[in-house]
Amino acid sequence: MMLNNEQSLPAITSLLEAIPAPAVLLDRDYRIRASNGAYRETFLQTGTLLNRKCYEVSHGYRVPCDQAGENCPLRQCLETGQRQRLLHIHNTSKGREHVDVELTPIHDEEGEIQYFIEVMTPTNRHPDSQSSMIGFSPAYTRMLELLSRAAPANINVLLLGESGTGKELAAQYLHSHSQRSDKPFVTVECSGLTESLFESELFGHEKGAFTGATHRKQGLVESARGGTLFLDEVGDIPLPMQVKLLRLIESGSYRPVGSVNPKQADFRLICATHRQLRQMVEEGRFRQDLYYRISPFPVHLPSLRERSQDIIPLANHLLKQLRQDKPLKLSDQACQWLCQQRFPGNIRELRNRLERAILLCDSGLIETEHLVVEQEDKLATDDPMQKLTMSVIAEENIVPLSQLEQRYLQQVSTHYSGSKADLAQQLNISERTLYRKLKGLS
Known part of the structure; x- marks a missing residue:
């Protein structure tokens, strides 16, 4: 888009209202020069937005996004001269939301970028919560x-x-x-x-x-x-x-x-x-x-181990789904315990824990004891890898890694009840490699 002079700004501003998604006009200094009604409604802005910084309104930051650990579409737009699109987390009237941000540069007669039109589309709003x-x-x-x-x-x-x-x-x-x-x-x-x-x-x-x-x-x-x-x-x-x-x-x-x-x-x-x-x-x-x-x-799709900071928001979301008639909350100790778990069954396992906790909880607050499944958690502590690791730590001398692998393979092959093909998949090696390594144990 080409801009002749600043007198063209009113014409561009009127175009913003034709965009159904939240949209703003920004200058090179991150200042908001105009906004449409959808933007003001999204960010609950009743006063003037003119000359406020975009990152202040959408993120609550005091510095631009690229100085707060995120990619900044405006900065990337200036560097490349091209339209930019990325996903950001904005603080909207519905809380924290993932928003698809698209930034289009506006050039002057000399070809220099002077303004940007930023359009923001929430990505995860679904009619079925x-x-x-x-x-x-x-x-x-x-x-x-x-x-x-x-x-x-x-x-x-x-x-x-x-x-x-x-x-x-x-x-x-x-x-x-x-x-x-x-x-x-x-x-x-x-x-x-x-x-x-x-x-x-x-x-x-x-x-x-x-x-x-x-x-x-x-x-x-x-x-x-x-x-x-x-x-x-x-x-x-x-x-x-x-x-x-x-x-x-x-x-x-x-x-x-x-x-x-x-x-x-x-x-x-x-x-x-x-x-x-x-x-x-x-x-x-x-x-x-x-x-x-x-x-x-x-x-x-990342496992819960890769996104541990999402465990509590996920747990709260699941609790709302499971007990719509009677809201339940997690105690601080329960939250701390959940964040320390590995959850090999991922979200499905987290949901199972919460379903059980709901039945055991007689008050409105779920505690750690409601989440613990004694037999399962005991089996988790009996994991062969954990036992092997503890036995190695208890020894006075450090063993070679090759010897550690041999000990682990010996224990796993002895206790694993499935096929060799399934075991190879669990170990993330080919079946041929597994047979070769097991042959080396004899």
Whole structure:
């Protein structure tokens, strides 16, 4: 945008009111030169905003964002001369919110940047509060920024992360912020499905297609027409079925079981898994061509260990969901205890703890004893790695790392009840490497 002189400011100011999202006109010194009604309403500003600093209003900072530990879009705009977009946390009338900030430079006749139009769009407002994601940590914010960028596009998204990190909520966020939000969101639980059942569930079947097929069944691909198809635990899809899924993605067509007539599919694909798909590709357990089809836009969902500062806001949010009839609060000691936990089950485990605590709490305040599950927490202290670490610390002499690894492998292989393939995945090594290391123990 080109600006002739400062007399053009009123014309630009009138344009702000045509923007439905909160918007302001800023100068090079971060000063607000004009704002629209949505901005004033968002930040509850009844007085004048003219010449106030943008970072003072939106963040409560006394210095620009880049001096307060955040990226500053205005500074980046000045450095690059290009439009900038990033995710910030603003203090709005609804509390702390993630806001998609887009800054557009305005040049004068000599090509110099003189002003900026800043438009702010809240990213996580959803009509169903049950589906809202909560968090303000850097790891969560990075994840949310990626989701916000991918949501309006039709690109396939692969959600990666440990079990219980909220991958289905993230998929629902992508759907609800997409152009397909008014169409169905269909989930396919890939884990545990046999080859024949998976094909029937996904593509549907015709009457008489197989024994017991007494009527035609609509498949989930057809149910998701115009909307989003979410394949949860895509790493569990049987290898023979992966080629049929690949054909569906590549051709956009499929055939119900027992039918000779192909059908056209229309859906946005989102996949999720807690497995290491790259490693599975190397081991021949997941098709490489399918992997690249489903993962043009991978997003890592952080564990609670990576976003520990979100534990209490998450816990409070879950408590509101679980006890809407009678509000409960966490004591200071309970908050401190929660922040010290590792939560291998992540948000799902945190929710389970709170559900149990609600039943044990007779007052309006949840204490530490309501959260502790004695048998589970005792088992956690019996973890082989913790025992091994304590035994090493108790020794007078430090042992070589190779010897420490051998001791750990010996204990884990003895106590682990699953398969060697599952154990290798838990150790984040290939099955071949595991067998080689176990052979070295003998």
